[in-house]
Amino acid sequence: MFQLSGKVALVTGGSRGIGRACAEALAEQGATVVVNYVKGEAQAREVADQIVANGGKAEIAGFDVADTKATESAIEELAKRHGRLDVLVANAGISIDGLLLRLKDEDTDRLFQVNVKGSLACAKAATKVMMRAKTGRIIFLSSVVGEMGNAGQTAYAASKAAVIGAAKSIAREFASRSITVNVISPGFIDTDMTSGMTEAMKEQLVKVVPLGRTGTAREIAGACVYLASDEAAYVTGQVIRVNGGMYV
Ligand code: NAP
Numbered sequence: 001m002f003q004l005s006g007k008v009a010l011v012t013g014g015s016r017g018i019g020r021a022c023a024e025a026l027a028e029q030g031a032t033v034v035v036n037y038v039k040g041e042a043q044a045r046e047v048a049d050q051i052v053a054n055g056g057k058a059e060i061a062g063f064d065v066a067d068t069k070a071t072e073s074a075i076e077e078l079a080k081r082h083g084r085l086d087v088l089v090a091n092a093g094i095s096i097d098g099l100l101l102r103l104k105d106e107d108t109d110r111l112f113q114v115n116v117k118g119s120l121a122c123a124k125a126a127t128k129v130m131m132r133a134k135t136g137r138i139i140f141l142s143s144v145v146g147e148m149g150n151a152g153q154t155a156y157a158a159s160k161a162a163v164i165g166a167a168k169s170i171a172r173e174f175a176s177r178s179i180t181v182n183v184i185s186p187g188f189i190d191t192d193m194t195s196g197m198t199e200a201m202k203e204q205l206v207k208v209v210p211l212g213r214t215g216t217a218r219e220i221a222g223a224c225v226y227l228a229s230d231e232a233a234y235v236t237g238q239v240i241r242v243n244g245g246m247y248v
Contacts, residue, residue: 002229005030008082009228010075012036012065012122013092015044017191018141021217022089022224023047027056029225031087034078038064038092065092065118066110075125087137087228088126090119095156095193108155115159120166123181127174136179137228140167142239144187148247160185164239171237180236182227187243189215210245 009026013019014035024047027033033051035058037044044060051058063074079085093115096107123138130136145153146160164183171181188194188205194214197205206213223240226232241247 007086009087011089015040019091021221025221027051032057068121071121072125079129138181
């Protein structure tokens with residue numbers, strides 16, 4: 001089950017954290033993985049090298065998803081080169097925290113440019129290729145805070161809620177082409193994104209997680225592999241929560 005041999009997968013933001021774990025897990029199942037990054041070329045290269053050292057297939061592709069034109073042409077080019085694009089994991093994302101009264105317009109703009117417009121540009125380019133193939137898998141990354149809200153994360157939560165609305169719409173638009181579109185909604189996962197939290201903050205947080213701990217990137221990657229697989233062909237427009245029970 002969950003075999004991905006012969007498939008090509010693009011993971012945006014595959015150089016670190018959740019994206020890295022997804023790239024590694026997809027490669028373990030046999031997919032050729034394209035590891036995208038914006039700044040971390042060395043880290044992306046390390047991910048790809050590690051995959052190849054483990055007997056998998058991987059390459060790197062640097063582009064800024066916030067630059068929607070460059071993103072679309074990069075995806076067009078890589079799909080042309082491989083002759084296919086079976087799986088898109090639109091994972092690249094940023095967080096900027098702040099209470100509403102201190103929220104800066106430019107921070108909201110940046111969050112939407114990367115998290116929403118960036119993910120949509122990837123999906124737009126990917127669906128063009130997948131439509132012709134009459135099959136494909138698109139996996140977006142939202143967040144538990146996009147579903148339940150979080151004081152101090154208004155703009156980030158709004159961007160992640162937007163991703164859910166977009167994914168459900170795209171799922172409806174492309175179902176007739178057998179392209180499935182789903183969302184993974186992680187809880188608090190140990191990555192660079194959450195590394196700025198103090199131990200006291202983490203302790204507080206874990207108290208509201210029924211499973212009593214933060215999650216790992218690898219635990220998100222498991223859901224990603226499932227959604228990318230043939231076995232998930234009848235799953236579309238869904239939000240898969242991997243959050244330790246924090247929001248049910
Ligand atoms: P992370 O450790 O901060 O890694 C972010 C990744 O995104 C990096 O690979 C980074 O590339 C890439 N990236 C950022 N901006 C980009 C851009 N403009 N263009 C291309 N790539 C870009 O984050 P993470 O924790 O793994 O989070 C991954 C996704 O899961 C995000 O969408 C995040 O919102 C979501 N999420 C995370 C958590 C959590 O608790 N960690 C919870 C819920 C949802 P570089 O290395 O090149 O900078």
